[in-house]
Amino acid sequence: EAQVTQNPRYLITVTGKKLTVTCSQNMNHEYMSWYRQDPGLGLRQIYYSMNVEVTDKGDVPEGYKVSRKEKRNFPLILESPSPNQTSLYFCASSSRVDQPYRNEQFFGPGTRLTVL
């Protein structure tokens, strides 16, 4: 089954304790992305990656790191989480948007993070 998986689904942590949210896709997609969803703000892009070893900042990259060492994985790292990073996080993947097919982003189920 084609899917994007994220782990953990729920996480409560404390300020300053490093954490990693994993994301993996099994569709051989080149493009992967991380978003955070906050009430009234929609989804805001944190980082995206066009392919292995190619990453770029989205609109809200501060406080986050990513890496793309393998095509299927795109972990999100919070080196020193703060309460303002409490949010719902989504990972997504797609083929290149300029390819002539549907190219929707497939989203993971979301990770609800609370930073105390």
Next chain:
Amino acid sequence: AQKVTQAQTEISVVEKEDVTLDCVYETRDTTYYLFWYKQPPSGELVFLIRRNSFDEQNEISGRYSWNFQKSTSSFNFTITASQVVDSAVYFCALTRNTGGFKTIFGAGTRLFVKA
């Protein structure tokens, strides 16, 4: 700069009513891609449609239809004969064709369909 505006924060309708969700975007790119996604109460994000900037053809899929007007930078979504299962948050999004395909989402419109 890119921007996607969904001015309707919440809409409430009675079942079987038609409802239109507005989406207005701003971009300097000549080629771009527009999307609509649905987020039901269960929380997952479901793709509804993609439209390329160079294809202004409107589309109908069952009770759903989309009106893309490049002249007014709008990509509106209409649900005909709404049903309770249509209750969800709907997001409009724009992806660039340059600069690594960065994506901007609107703030979303929450649709309540009452029985």
